[in-house]
Amino acid sequence: MIFRQLFDAESSTYSYLLADRVSRDAILIDPVFEKHQRDLALIRELGLKLSHTFDTHLHADHITGAWLMKNALGSKIALSKHAGATEVDVPIDHGDAIRFGHFAIEVRATPGHTNGCVSYVFADRVFTGDALLIRGAGRTDFQAGDARELYRSIREQIFSLPQETLIYPAHDYAGRTVSSVGEEATHNPRVGGTASEGDFVGYMDNMALPHPKKIDAALPANGRCGKPEDGVVPPVAAWGPVVATYAGIVEIDAGGSPSSETKSVSSTCAPMSKWSANSA
Numbered sequence: 001m002i003f004r005q006l007f008d009a010e011s012s013t014y015s016y017l018l019a020d021r022v023s024r025d026a027i028l029i030d031p032v033f034e035k036h037q038r039d040l041a042l043i044r045e046l047g048l049k050l051s052h053t054f055d056t057h058l059h060a061d062h063i064t065g066a067w068l069m070k071n072a073l074g075s076k077i078a079l080s081k082h083a084g085a086t087e088v089d090v091p092i093d094h095g096d097a098i099r100f101g102h103f104a105i106e107v108r109a110t111p112g113h114t115n116g117c118v119s120y121v122f123a124d125r126v127f128t129g130d131a132l133l134i135r136g137a138g139r140t141d142f143q144a145g146d147a148r149e150l151y152r153s154i155r156e157q158i159f160s161l162p163q164e165t166l167i168y169p170a171h172d173y174a175g176r177t178v179s180s181v182g183e184e185a186t187h188n189p190r191v192g193g194t195a196s197e198g199d200f201v202g203y204m205d206n207m208a209l210p211h212p213k214k215i216d217a218a219l220p221a222n223g224r225c226g227k228p229e230d231g232v233v234p235p236v237a238a239w240g241p242v243v244a245t246y247a248g249i250v251e252i253d254a255g256g257s258p259s260s261e262t263k264s265v266s267s268t269c270a271p272m273s274k275w276s277a278n279s280a
C-alpha cells in the first residue's frame, strides 16, 4: 500500500492519499481546493489512477478539492448522502464498502460534528474527519451539530475498533499527526477515560468558539463539492500553459501532464499563483 499524509497549513487540514502499490488504483480523502495542483502532481508522479475522492463531511473551514480532481482526472466524488450536496457521484451511507484496486474502504456514520459526518475505516487505520481529533473532538455548535450524538458516534463507531487502530483526523492545530484508538480512549480529555456523555456535552456546550473564518465561502462551495460558482478552473499561472510539479516547480505543459519532455521553469523566476506547493 502507498500512504501519504498531506497538510494544508492555512486551514491545518490533513488530506490522505491511499493507493494499491500493484494496480496503482488510488483514492484521496479530504482534498483541499488550494492544494489541488500539489495533490495532482503527486498522483501523476507516482503513476496512480485516482478512482475516488472521499470527503469526511461538508467542511466549514476550507473548500474541498473534490470537484477539481474530478475535472482533472475523472475521479468520482464520494460524500455522505446526508450532507445535502450537489455534484456527488457516490452518495454514501453507513455500512457501505467502496472498492479500489484490491482494497476496500468501509464507511461508518459518525454524526454529531455535522449530521453528514462519516469516518472511513481502511485496514489498520481510521480517518475520523472532525468527529474525533487527537485529544479533541469536532465542535458541535453549527451544521446540525449535536454533542450527544457525537459522543455516541465516537464511543460506538470509533472506540469499538481494535485498540491499535491508527487514528488519522482531518485537522490538527498542534503538529500532531496520528494517534490510536487505545490512546484516545484513554487520554482524550473530552471523550476518553471516564468522561460521561454528560461531561462531554457540558464541555462542548461551553466552548464559545468563533465561527471559522472561511465559513461564508466554504459552505456554499462545498455544497457543490468545490465546483467554482462560474465553473471555471483557476489557472496554475496567468502567464502561460503550465503545470506544477510536486516539488513546487512550474513547467510548460507539453501535453496535459508533467513528463521528461516538459521544459522546466524555475519557480524563483516564475512565481506561481496561490497554487504553489513550495513555500519554504
Ligand SMILES: [Fe+2]
Residues within 6 Å of the ligand: 057, 058, 059, 060, 061, 113, 130, 138
Ligand atoms: Fe468540520
